[in-house]
Amino acid sequence: MRGPRKPRSGPAGRRHAAHLPTRSTELLFNNPSILRLTCRALDSGRMTSVEAEDWLRALAKDRGDIDRSSTAERVADKLRTNVLDGDIKPGRQLNEKALGDVLRVSRNTLREAFRLLTHERLLVHEYSKGVFVRKPDWHDIVDLYAARRVIEIGALRRWPAADDQRRRAVGDAVDLGLAGAEQKDWTSVGTANIRFHQAITALAGSARLDEEVKRLLAELRLAFHVMGDPRGFHQDYLPLNQQISAHLRGGDLDSAEAALADYFDRAEEHLVTGLRGQ
Structure with missing residues (x-):
């Protein structure tokens, strides 16, 4: 009876070793009972055992691509x-x-x-x-603010249901902006403004919305740079953030929503006008 195969040596062996499955994958494919159980579990989703086995083997081959991704x-x-x-x-x-x-x-x-x-x-x-x-243009700004109005105004309405930590994050972002303004660090004021709007979004309690707004605000931050002088851009919006936060703490959601909508209108016009002039 043939004994276990010895690993190949030389370049071919190294190439072979690079594609060897991990211990968990070996256990799966070399243990028929585990493989059958896995296939039955997948079969509950209307995948046959043969299809499930083929899929798992293909997935194991693609493991390197998954790790890289x-x-x-x-x-x-x-x-x-x-x-x-x-x-x-x-x-x-x-x-x-x-x-x-x-x-x-x-x-x-x-x-x-x-x-x-x-x-x-x-x-x-x-x-x-x-x-x-990338350098955003004014068309990007119009699109960004259309998305932000839908997401952030909807999220702001979730204030009553939000936990204390999420509520505190809104006020903390305002305080961070005030500290930056006091130190005349207007770049940090811009960062605090980003944190404020992330905190507003987080009131919704949705990780998906948090991720989407992070992408939107990253693109918006590029537009802030294009506008030039950070003080000239950010100093007018810090009081608006304070106003929105105060309305929320007072439980006046209608006024908070109106203030946020006004904020968006002013900021969009400010950015579009500035970018069109360049």
Whole structure:
């Protein structure tokens, strides 16, 4: 009777080893009873045992792509946060090698992260030049504010049902903005403004909405940079945030909603006028 196969040596063996399944996958595919149970579980979703087995084997082969995709999403989230915090400005070129070295990820993973952020309109690829942080135009602003009105005004209405932590986050963001203004750090006032609107969205208690608004606000932050002087842009909106927060604390949802709608109208007009003039 033949004994267990020995691992191949040399380059071919190394290539083979690179595609060996993990211990959990070996356990699944080498144990018929576990595989049958898994297939039965999947069959409850109207997938036959043969189909389930084929699907699982294909999934195991694609595990490397899944791991790379997961890493790319984490890299994209890191870069998105940098945009949201004002650390990356429009027009800046992103150096693949430098970023790959710092983040310790492969070029393929980094390019996948770039594709995700390009889809979100945060980056743009210029042929034969590279990848750059995108500069929004006034059409983007109109679209952004249309989305924000639907999401944030709806979320604000959830104030009575929100827990104390979510409510406090609204006031904390206002306090952060006031502290920045006192120190004449207008970039931090812009960051506090972003936090304020994230806190408003979080009142809805939806992780999906939180993620969507994070993407929208990252794109909006790029427009803030394009506007130039941060003090000239942000100083008029901090009192509006205070007003909205005060209405919410007082339980006056109608006034809070009206104040937020007015905020959106003024900010949209301000940004559209500024970007059209460039």
